[in-house]
Amino acid sequence: MKKPSCGRRAPVSQRPRRTGRHVLTIVTTGACLMSPVMAQADDATIDTLTVTATSLYDNIGYTRRTTGAGTRMNLAPKEIPQTVSIMTEQRLKDQNLETIEDALMNTTGISVRRIDSDRVQFFARGFNINSYQYDGIPTLNTDGRWYFGEGALNTAIYDRIEVVRGANGLMTGAGNPGASVNFVRKHADSRELTGSVSGTLGSWDKQRGVVDVTTPLTESGDVRARFIGGYEDRDSYLDRYGSRKNFGYGIIDADVTENTTVSVGYDYQNTHNSSPTWGGFPLWYSDGGRTDYTRSFSPAPDWSRYEFESEKVFAGLEHHFANNWQLRGNVTHEKTNMDGKLAYLSGFPDRTTGQGVSVFPGWNRGERKVDSVDAYANGPFELMGRQHELVFGGSYSKQSNDYEGRYDPVTNTYPSGGDTGNFNDWNGSLSQPDWAGFAPSESASTQQKSVYTAARLSLADPVTLIVGARYTDWTGRSWANGTGNDRQSQSEVTPYGGLIYDINDTWSAFASYTEIFQPQDYLDFGGSYLEPIVGKNYETGVKAAWYDGLVNASFSVFRIEQDNVGEVAGQLLSGGRNYYSAAQGVVSKGFDAEVTGAVTDNLDMTAGFTHYTATDDEGAFSTGQPRTQANLFASYRVPQWEALTVGGGFNWQSHIFERDVPGPQGDEKVEQGSYTLVNLFGRYAFTKDLALQVNVRNLFDKKYYSYLDGYGVYGEPMNITSTLTYSF
Structure with a gap:
């Protein structure tokens, strides 16, 4: 040191x-x-x-002493009346979690559904996660029908990822009750030149390089800059699939005065994927027997491609007043582009001849723009001889999405792709159709204006009450070819309440209540939008902190009551669009537990367990998500050989199933049994500046479905990466 x-x-x-x-x-x-x-x-x-x-430094291995997640107040985890999981920079490094998908897949209570080679969805407590924040700004609600590569974004630029499970309406406004995710960016936090350079080699010809440099721009270090950049080129376990990524991130932090810091930054990420899949492989032969393709089998034609480009410009202000109040403000502008030339395969091949699989090509482009601003103040105040805390602020967000496709504007259909011939000999060789020119297909915009406040009231030495509310004015407009122009508007007050009782210096008990609303962009059979999701969220449990916050634990029991939840009800023959029905009386209830932190000076560990049941008025709801999950990961620095750190863990999930999946002999039920994925890692420090790390995923090469609703998609086989890092 x-x-x-x-x-x-x-x-x-x-x-x-x-x-x-x-x-x-x-x-x-x-x-x-x-x-x-x-x-x-x-x-x-x-x-x-x-x-x-x-120590005043909050990043402690796999946990943090304090966080603003859920309330905007800087609280210890056991002072927050909701369950919060934090993916720290150290854990991202140890598990080699390079993408958002990698990170969330290893977060307690979150399940991942990979729709095809690129598209991915995240779920918590039975609900799709579509609420994302950057540095606490509610900037993005994703559209499940269009994908802009969110899951593949690099984690190298983030200091941590905070996940609040359950409804988080106080901070997000309109949102989903499953969970909200906040990505906290890294800053130029060193007044001296420091950084690292790393290179990675891995399975399927993976090559990756990342540089991270922080330097002062003035002699005093009051103005500092940080640059993070990287490049990746790899193939895949899927035939013909390849991916190239590059990203760059820059930020300048300036201490304008002793109490005021201004930040400005830029984030750029670009992905080019060759021969990506659109959907997956058939689950059945035409005779009703189940298929059993190798994991390398790809239904993608050799001409397909998927490209994503993301740019974010952002700025922040932080000012500390003499009375311990502080003011924070953030503003961001994001533009993301998507260009996908793909082919969807449908049908049931004959077991002998391979005939019976049709091709439906599609070429779509999209642009998404997001402008957001958030500002708030918080600090202490005295009332009736006791110390309390107050936060109040406001936010504004506008998002626009525009799409166009190369389809026939008269018939509103894509060009015909014909059939694949003998699908048993499929190698991706397929002639491209006669593409028409690009024509507008759909556009949508949403605007959200909110004001919010919350107070942390010390009722007695062991009892704290957090109460708050958010007023949200939400407006949405959409246009789709063949459905006309629609406008929605919704104004809601979202209450928040939480009670914390300090049992002793280690343990606390909590209970919380909040409401939630979520406008939907799903259309029913007649082409009208479903009513917004409405409901209530209850949660109670206990939390603990040991060794001055080095180890944090929580156990919670929750219940979510929802109405008007959109479910796929069928597919229109014209245009192939899904239509939805509103499920009533959806109830998700269960419990989760997590313990994470530095158990000893040499052992960092995180362990989580979650179980829930979800039902609607027709029975089981969201059956394609595992009801029970368990995860464990630990790293151990060998005391007798301090240059060596070893570790590993597992991810286990219970079985999943889908009902009424169309098959060659009518609707059928498909299932994926429970499975465990085991991961290992080791790191050896040759010097204090040079280290080699090896990670092994899916050690026992478990074969499993990551998606099986109408078609099948296999999960990733066993793979290895080796990373050499030089720090200075």
């Missing part, structure tokens, strides 16, 4: 890792202050002064 120079604080990369008490920086500072005296009085006797203090 380098010794910080006098008059400067040690950069984050040089701070102690995770011990409960730290003295190094204080002692060093004291030595700097005393050095002039010592120089003038060599013979003087100086008394020894020992000072200890709790």
Whole structure:
């Protein structure tokens, strides 16, 4: 560890890792202050002064001491009356979680459904996650019918990922009751030159390089810059599939005054995928028998491609007042483009001849723009002789989506692709259709204006009440070829209430209640939009923090009551569009548990377990998601050989099934049994600056379906990556 120079604080990369008490920086500072005296009085006797203090740095291995998730107040996890999981930078590194999909797949209570080679959906407590925030700004509600590559975005630019399970209407406004996800970006937090360079080689010819550099722009370090960039080129376990990615991230942080910091940044990510799939492979032969393709089998033609480009410009302001109040503001502009030339295969091949599979090609482009701003103030106040905390703020977000396709504007259909011939000999060789010119197919825009407030009231020494509300004015417009122009508007007050009882210094009990609403873009059979989702969310449980917040744990029981939840009811023959019905009386109830943190000086661990049941007025709801999940991951620094760190874990999920899946002999039920994926990792530090890390995923090469509703998609086989990192 380098010794910080006098008059400067040690950069984050040089701070102690995770011990409960730290003295190094204080002692060093004291030595700097005393050095002039010592120089003038060599013979003087100086008394020894020992000072200890709790670390102020929140990133502690796999956990954090404080977070603003859920309330905007900087609270310890056990002070928040909801379940919160935080994916820290250290855990992202140890598990080699390079994408958003990787990170959320390993987060307690979240299940992942891979629709095809690129599209991915995330679920929590039976509901699709479509609410995302960047630095706390509610910027994006995704449209399940159109995909812009969100799951493939790189995690290298994020300090942490915060997941609040259950309804989070206070912070998101309109949103989904399953969970909300907040991506917190990295900052230029070092006043000295520091950084790292890494290179990765892996299965399927994977090559990846990432550089992360922070440097002061002024001698004092009051103005600092950070750049993170990377490139990746790889093939896949799928035949013909390949992916190229590059990304760049830059941010400047400037301490304008002692109490004011201004930040401005830019985030660019680009992905080009060759021979991606659109859907998957047939689940049945024409005689009703189940297919059993190899995991390398790809239904994609060799001319298909999928491209995504994302640009985000953002700025932030943080000011601390003398009375311990603070003001924060963030603004962002995002533009994302999608271009997909794909082919969907449908039908049931003959077991012998391979005949019977048809091709439906589609070429679509889309552009999504998002403009968002959020500002809030929070701080303490006194009332009736007790100390309380208040937060109030407002946000504005506007999102527009425009799509066009190369289809016949008269018949509103894509060009015919014919059939594949003998599908048993399929190798992706297929002639492209005669594409028509691009024509507008659909556009949509939403606007959300909100004001919110919350108060943390100390009712008694062991009892704290958090109450708040958000007023949201939501407006949406949409146009689709053949359905006309529709406008929706919705104004809602979303209440929030939570009670926390401190049992002792370690344990607390909590209970919370909130309401939720979510406008929907699903159309019914007649082409009208479904009514917004409405409902209530209840949660109660206990939390604990040991070793001054180095280890955090939670256990909660929840119940979500929802109405008007959109479910696929069928598909129109004209245009192939799904139509939806509104499910009433949807109830999701269950429990989850998580413990994470530095169990010892050498052992970091995270373990989670979740179980729920979900029903509607017709029976089981969202059966394609596992009812029970368990995850464990740990890293252990070998005391006898401190250069070596080893670890691993597993992800287990219960069986899933889909009912009424169209088959060659009528609707059938398809199932995926429970399965376990085992992962290992090891890291060896040749020097304090140079380390080699090896990660193994799906160690036992488990073969499983990641999607099986109408067609099948296999999960990823066993694979290995090796990463060499040099830090400076």
